Amino acid sequence: MPQSNSINRQILLASRPVGAPTPANFQLVETPIPQPGPGQMLLRAKWMSLDPYMRGRMSDAKSYADPVPVGGVMTCGAVCEVMQSNHDGYAPGDLVMSYTAGWQDYSVSDGTMVFKLDKHMAEPSQALGVLGMPGFTGYMGLLDIGQPKSGETVVVAAATGPVGAVVGQVAKLKGCHVVGIAGGAEKCAYAVNELGFDACLDHKQADLAEQLAKACPKGIDVYFENVGGKVFDAVMPLLNAHARIPVCGLIAQYNATELPAGPDRMPQLMRLILSQRIRMQGFIIFDNYGPYYPDFLKEMTPWVAEGKVKVKEDRVTGLENAPQAFIGLLEGKNFGKLVVKIAD
Amino acid sequence: MPQSNSINRQILLASRPVGAPTPANFQLVETPIPQPGPGQMLLRAKWMSLDPYMRGRMSDAKSYADPVPVGGVMTCGAVCEVMQSNHDGYAPGDLVMSYTAGWQDYSVSDGTMVFKLDKHMAEPSQALGVLGMPGFTGYMGLLDIGQPKSGETVVVAAATGPVGAVVGQVAKLKGCHVVGIAGGAEKCAYAVNELGFDACLDHKQADLAEQLAKACPKGIDVYFENVGGKVFDAVMPLLNAHARIPVCGLIAQYNATELPAGPDRMPQLMRLILSQRIRMQGFIIFDNYGPYYPDFLKEMTPWVAEGKVKVKEDRVTGLENAPQAFIGLLEGKNFGKLVVKIAD
Numbered sequence: 001m002p003q004s005n006s007i008n009r010q011i012l013l014a015s016r017p018v019g020a021p022t023p024a025n026f027q028l029v030e031t032p033i034p035q036p037g038p039g040q041m042l043l044r045a046k047w048m049s050l051d052p053y054m055r056g057r058m059s060d061a062k063s064y065a066d067p068v069p070v071g072g073v074m075t076c077g078a079v080c081e082v083m084q085s086n087h088d089g090y091a092p093g094d095l096v097m098s099y100t101a102g103w104q105d106y107s108v109s110d111g112t113m114v115f116k117l118d119k120h121m122a123e124p125s126q127a128l129g130v131l132g133m134p135g136f137t138g139y140m141g142l143l144d145i146g147q148p149k150s151g152e153t154v155v156v157a158a159a160t161g162p163v164g165a166v167v168g169q170v171a172k173l174k175g176c177h178v179v180g181i182a183g184g185a186e187k188c189a190y191a192v193n194e195l196g197f198d199a200c201l202d203h204k205q206a207d208l209a210e211q212l213a214k215a216c217p218k219g220i221d222v223y224f225e226n227v228g229g230k231v232f233d234a235v236m237p238l239l240n241a242h243a244r245i246p247v248c249g250l251i252a253q254y255n256a257t258e259l260p261a262g263p264d265r266m267p268q269l270m271r272l273i274l275s276q277r278i279r280m281q282g283f284i285i286f287d288n289y290g291p292y293y294p295d296f297l298k299e300m301t302p303w304v305a306e307g308k309v310k311v312k313e314d315r316v317t318g319l320e321n322a323p324q325a326f327i328g329l330l331e332g333k334n335f336g337k338l339v340v341k342i343a344d
Numbered sequence: 345m346p347q348s349n350s351i352n353r354q355i356l357l358a359s360r361p362v363g364a365p366t367p368a369n370f371q372l373v374e375t376p377i378p379q380p381g382p383g384q385m386l387l388r389a390k391w392m393s394l395d396p397y398m399r400g401r402m403s404d405a406k407s408y409a410d411p412v413p414v415g416g417v418m419t420c421g422a423v424c425e426v427m428q429s430n431h432d433g434y435a436p437g438d439l440v441m442s443y444t445a446g447w448q449d450y451s452v453s454d455g456t457m458v459f460k461l462d463k464h465m466a467e468p469s470q471a472l473g474v475l476g477m478p479g480f481t482g483y484m485g486l487l488d489i490g491q492p493k494s495g496e497t498v499v500v501a502a503a504t505g506p507v508g509a510v511v512g513q514v515a516k517l518k519g520c521h522v523v524g525i526a527g528g529a530e531k532c533a534y535a536v537n538e539l540g541f542d543a544c545l546d547h548k549q550a551d552l553a554e555q556l557a558k559a560c561p562k563g564i565d566v567y568f569e570n571v572g573g574k575v576f577d578a579v580m581p582l583l584n585a586h587a588r589i590p591v592c593g594l595i596a597q598y599n600a601t602e603l604p605a606g607p608d609r610m611p612q613l614m615r616l617i618l619s620q621r622i623r624m625q626g627f628i629i630f631d632n633y634g635p636y637y638p639d640f641l642k643e644m645t646p647w648v649a650e651g652k653v654k655v656k657e658d659r660v661t662g663l664e665n666a667p668q669a670f671i672g673l674l675e676g677k678n679f680g681k682l683v684v685k686i687a688d
Contacts, residue, residue, distance in 0.1 A: 056619075063619045064585065228614055241408065241631075247618045253611050262606015267597050269610050270572055274591045274626035275400075275407045281625075282618035287585075 129337035138166030150175030312336030473681035482510030494519030656680030
């Protein structure tokens with residue numbers, strides 16, 4: 001059933017996943033459309049975003065953000081139309097990006113974490129990707145923590161995803177040798193031929209470590225960490241002195257239910273950090289860099305318009321298909337930024 | 345036999361240690377005094393430094409510096425007198441700190457990594473500790489990477505050693521809550537009563553983790569890592585969002601011959617770095633911060649003179665006793681900066 005003007009479809013967290021999420025962890029319910037109170041507005045979702053960080057919100061392990069409660073609406077950002085407004089800054093018909101919309105048709109907001117968009121924007125869904133949280137993540141993590149210098153080697157995994165694609169393309173704009181890692185030949189070809197990476201390796205190949213060493217003859221100066229797992233294993237021995245590792249995600253680890261078998265390599269990592277004088281730094285984009293968002297948009301918007309930064313979206317239609325699309329995202333099935341079209 | 349003016353006693357690396365070094369890994373030999381060539385000078389050692397980093401130089405594992413070759417003179421810094429000089433910048437009688445002197449009576453230098461000292465300096469051995477490499481390490485790592493703010497909690501291990509004592513005392517000068525960790529009640533009492541730490545815990549106690557949690561009721565904002573091992577284990581769960589971890593040493597791990605048993609906690613550490621947005625950064629003091637050494641001396645020298653930063657040395661006499669003293673250093677037997685008096 002499509003979006004209606006009398007019912008609010010919501011996707012709830014039905015139960016916490018153990019390991020990989022399954023459809024049974026989600027529940028689609030129909031509820032009344034909420035009413036905005038004083039200072040609030042009613043938002044109608046048009047495009048919603050699916051991102052790996054949401055896996056963390058499904059668990060109750062200690063993290064930077066509170067988990068979604070069981071029975072609560074799944075969290076997400078969405079491009080929305082303002083339907084009613086008691087908020088001085090917004091009027092009906094405004095197009096906004098709301099980072100607190102949730103997996104549902106309608107939401108109420110007091111303006112917190114809401115950004116106004118140009119209502120004539122050609123591709124509003126880009127506010128979920130290259131011009132939104134993922135693009136901002138790739139841009140700031142690369143430039144502020146990674147600090148790439150011309151001629152240095154930058155490695156990024158999930159190279160065709162919305163974060164990795166921005167990292168690699170911005171690193172190319174900065175004059176770096178860029179090596180991507182992605183799942184499968186098609187994604188790798190796209191990273192090289194369309195995004196302009198110098199090389200892109202398929203992490204499904206058994207000899208990833210050897211291939212990476214060949215693709216990085218001068219070692220690795222910046223490793224943008226968004227996956228963890230075996231990619232990081234291949235990266236470690238290649239890290240140069242003074243390498244920088246922005247850590248923005250660990251998708252390969254999110255479904256893990258226990259730590260891998262030993263030996264315990266934590267001391268090895270610490271020794272590497274010391275002996276190679278490595279800077280490794282975790283960041284959560286709006287928490288660390290919120291005030292820089294307008295600066296980012298000012299630089300990235302023309303890059304996208306001029307084709308200096310190319311954009312690929314993986315579009316799914318229908319709120320009801322969000323759970324399966326999200327499950328696929330954690331398995332690397334998407335090709336480009338995964339967005340769900342909820343309604344026109 | 346004491347220092348002579350006709351023989352150069354040298355301590356060589358006789359063999360590479362497996363695990364903890366033993367006296368058999370060292371060999372004392374007598375050789376002719378070297379002659380300085382053009383642009384060089386002959387240095388006579390008065391005080392030599394023993395520091396944990398030397399354990400790394402005894403191994404041939406890949407590290408930031410080349411290992412000492414088997415049969416080569418052990419590496420160290422020393423306070424020396426210039427005996428002969430073909431170098432325009434130095435004259436016989438000058439007192440210098442040479443970072444390339446080695447475990448021996450006499451060395452030849454072209455001035456690289458040599459700093460002139462005031463020949464009337466009251467305590468020249470301080471150039472090996474609080475005013476030298478260890479003090480500089482503690483100062484820069486704390487201030488540049490740690491960036492402590494007033495009211496934050498700073499934790500440092502090896503609290504009575506020359507690095508830890510500077511970290512803790514400078515953190516107190518910056519208004520922080522400072523918790524030290526040291527080996528044994530005597531060192532802990534000294535850290536609190538003499539150095540002014542807010543608390544100091546004995547790492548030999550079985551309930552270190554519980555004690556640390558109690559001593560850090562607001563969590564940990566800066567952990568200055570110079571030991572590794574079980575201290576880091578106790579620190580991890582207490583790290584606050586945006587905590588900073590300068591990594592300057594891992595003495596607890598240096599003698600390890602293999603990685604600890606599993607599970608593999610490396611993914612756990614990476615997840616912690618991400619979720620708490622932690623900055624973890626290794627540094628090698630002169631490699632990262634060499635040009636700041638004069639600035640450091642300008643601030644630290646009066647702090648020491650005025651007693652704002654207190655100094656404790658553990659003095660051993662005689663070059664021949666250096667190996668045993670170094671073995672003890674790795675076991676935490678020294679109390680204060682370990683220095684060896686070679687000659688007047």
